[in-house]
Amino acid sequence: MTPPTPLSPARAVWLVSRRELNTRVRSKAFLFGTLALVLVIALYAGLMFFMGKSSNTSTIGFTGQATVVSEPLKNSLQAMGKDVETQSVPDVRSGERLVSEGKLDALVAGAPGALKVIVEDGLGDSLRSALDGVARQQALDAQLAEAGLDVNKVNREVAAAGVEVQTLKPVDPERGQRMMLAFAVVFLLFFSIQTVGQLVAQGVVEEKSSRVVEILLSTVRPWQLLLGKVLGVGLVGLIQLVVVGALGLVAASATGVLTIQGVAFGTLMSALGWYVLGFFLVATMLASAAALVSRQEDLSSVITPVVLTLVLAFVVGINLLTGNPQSPWVEWLSLIPPFSPIIMPGRAALGLAPAWQVAMAVVITIAALAAVLWLGSRIYRNAVLRTGARVKLRDALKAE
Amino acid sequence: MPDALLEVDRISKRYGEVVALREMTFEVRAGEMFGFVGSNGAGKTTTMRIALGVLTADSGQVRWKGAPLTFETRRRIGYMPEERGLYPKMKVAEQLVYLAELHGLSAAAARRAAGEWIERLGLGARRQEEVQKLSLGNQQRVQLAAALVHEPEVLVLDEPFSGLDPVAVEVMSQVLREKCDDGVPVVFSSHQLDLVERLCDRVGIVRKGQMVACGTVDELHEGGPARVRVRVEGAGPRWVEALEGVQVVDKLNGSVVLELSEGVDDQAVLRAAQDAGPVREFAPHRPSLSELFRNVVTEETAA
Structure with a gap:
């Protein structure tokens, strides 16, 4: 008989996340999802390329x-x-x-x-x-x-005459490219956080509806299961983002749409960082909301508020960034989670975010993350084993 | 080393106004198979879920080897939940290895154990198939393998036989018997009372969250009125009516089961039977578990 070895929390989390990673990376959904994203980015770069050609030539x-x-x-x-x-x-x-x-x-x-x-x-x-x-x-x-x-x-002399222009705030010659980058990064982050976050929610309900959670929780703690799941699925999303981001960067540079590789690389890196923060925040909210229901059909009713907040962040973010990137609204929203992980990297890509504001947004997001993790794991723990009817949020919060 | 004893000690649980368990108490010893029977909603599943720490009791304690069950010791229990729980889209072998590792086995040991149980339960040809593509019977076998794959020291199985074909029932019974002989206490619930009677060393009958009878089937019947089974050729049950303190409680295949009140001499009954016609059968009647269970349920409705 095999001697029982105590399972360390780290190993429990690692086992859970490895399963998520394995089953998802091999799935068709991951492959097609990544391909679809690559396609969207390619279309976007292509569009920029042709618009750049046609709009200025008459x-x-x-x-x-x-x-x-x-x-x-x-x-x-x-x-x-x-x-x-x-x-x-x-x-x-x-x-x-x-x-x-x-x-x-x-x-x-x-x-x-x-x-x-x-x-x-x-x-x-x-x-x-x-x-x-x-x-x-x-x-x-x-x-x-x-x-x-x-x-x-006379014409020569007239042509030579003119005013000397001194710009206090010179227009960034890279403005157009930065706008394109900002748009791409906001879109990618929104899309990635939202879709991968929903994968976590579906995973939670899958475990609940198949009752496998009962077996799992007889050997791992709820927080270990939750954390492992979020980490594993999050890593899947990160891989996807790296692949898509890198391909997009290469494609845009190759077609000449993008000439500011340094800025673009920095933007991609910061996007990855923001993805980690934003994903953790959103996935934890989605996972604990998902723990309230026992069937996939009921899932949308509980995660819609979270998803809509994200959509709002995306729509508002895109509109403000392209229309009026200097507005105080953008400044405020880019500091407040869950808007910050989507809007701040866009602002930064435009070169409009002072370092202290980026730092502040990171700190606020991390604080929010801590709160959400605490609250979310409480809801998850209290709701995940109650199958059947939808668990009321209030009950999940107060139980035990 | 303290005895490998699983004790459920006065656990109670209520859901709002509904009392699910009221001081549920029983124990399962090493190498003993314990059958847990009761109507739907009597509290069997709740008891098992509490033992596994999936639910918490309002009061009472579950002890293993004399100490209250902790998170770590619970890992040594093999559990089969009532509503089967496996990842539908995961392959059989992968799933079992994962569950074994989650219960503390090393990767190599987990692979070995999963392989052994897959062979043992006749799932060899299905190891690379997704669980959702298997027949219900085979899913059940995987579920049993999932409960056994980490070499548990205790087995708690909720309705392990439901939905199994006779061959699978045989395999399952053998495996449980074997585990039991290895000194593992086995608790399972079932509505198949004949099966419980055949397999279990002891039986507990639950009603409305309380243990109402607990012991071997023989013990359960002890203290009850004596019963005899009589077959008299060519005579109806009419001859019984003349006897004082004797009642027909059942008729099976031409025999009648008689319940004798205290003080009634069974030899006098035999003589009366002989007077009625040629006696082909006259034997003490050991009530089946179903009868015992029926009695308990009848008491319940009478009460």
Whole structure:
């Protein structure tokens, strides 16, 4: 007969989490879930790539005498950061057809002194001001020539004149890329914490509905089972996040969408850290809520409040970060769990979070985590063996 | 070393207004098989769950080898819950190894023990299958293996025979007997009273959360009125009516079971039977457990 060896708490937790890890990493759900995430990230990077290409390029057609302004127009648009392709069109009619077919963004016709623009529905601001500028230049050149001045010399001197700009708060040239990073990190964290957290909840109910929990709890303590489960499933999510994050980083760098690898790497690392905190917080809440019910069908009714809070954090976070990242709302929400693990890394990715605020958010989240662990393991312990009807939260809190 | 004795000492449990257990008391000795019978809701499952620490009692104590059961000593119990508990999507072998390790076996010992029980219970061909894909009978065998895989020193089994085919019942009985012979106290509950009677050394009958009768089947009947089974060829039970202090309590296969009040001479009954016709059978009647149980239940309704 094998001598009984006392089971240390650490080994109990390790055994439970190893089982979670083993059964889940090998499951189809994990494989497809990861593939789906990779696909979403790839689509996102692809979208960014094409949007980056198309939004700044416009095609403008010129016909007749207007062709002479094509070079100056192109130059002034490029000075505004717009890429232009020019094309000469034999006559106004065929030019109009091209515009209505969407092959041209605008058609410029008429004499240089009286330019006319044909567009489908509206003239973009930059194109309008560029055209206005060209038209004025034409008029000015004519006047200068009439006055007998050297047109080129005057133009050179005019071009050289300008104000010296001193920016107090320079616009980050990496702003666009950082925004993309922030969006990606907020999405990934939300998605990961939410889906993997629900896996924990399902696992709790699975054990409860199959009654295996009764056997388990005759040999391990409730907190060991809970902790092992959260650790094991959390590790599965972490692996998924690392794989998806790394692939996304590589793909975005390879396509040239991302050029700030250093920032991106730092963002990924901090995302992993925030994932650990956020996941523990949310998974513990979900697991203890799940312990209140005995059937998978009843699960959604108890975890919905937690899940909705997360969705709220995601929606509000995305809106504020993309719309008004400097708003005090973002600042506040990024400090308060359970919003902080989703919003703070987004802010940090934008480069807008001072280190002390990040530290503060971490500290507050850890404090919240401690409270949730204490409360959650109490609820779990009191509710997990009561099968049948849904256990009232109040009863679970006060029992024993 | 103190005796390997499992004692359930006056445990009580109530759920709100409902009294589930009232001073439930019994003991199971080393190498003894104890049958736990009672109607549904009598408190059998509650008692077992308390013994396993899955529930806590309001008062009373469960002792093992003279000391109150602790979390560590509970690990030495093999438990089969009433509602079967296994991971539906886990493979048989993996599941058993996991449970063995959770009960303190090393990885190697757990694998060895799981392998042994899988072979022993005829699950060899199913070891790599998910539990949910097995037949109910086979799931039951896995459940038994789960209770045995960590070489428990005590076995507490809630309805181990329910849902088993006769072959599986035989396997299960053998395994339990063997464990018992190794000196392991075995407690199980069952509604199959003939099985309990055949297997168990002692029986406890529970009613409304209380132990109402506890002992060997013979002991349980002791003190009750004497009974004889008589078969008289070609005669109905009419001849009995003339006898003072004798009552027909049962009729089986042409025989009648008579209950004799105190002081009635069984030889006088035999003579009366002979007068009624040729006597083919005349024997003291040992009541079956089902009869005893029925009596207890009748007392309950009468009370």
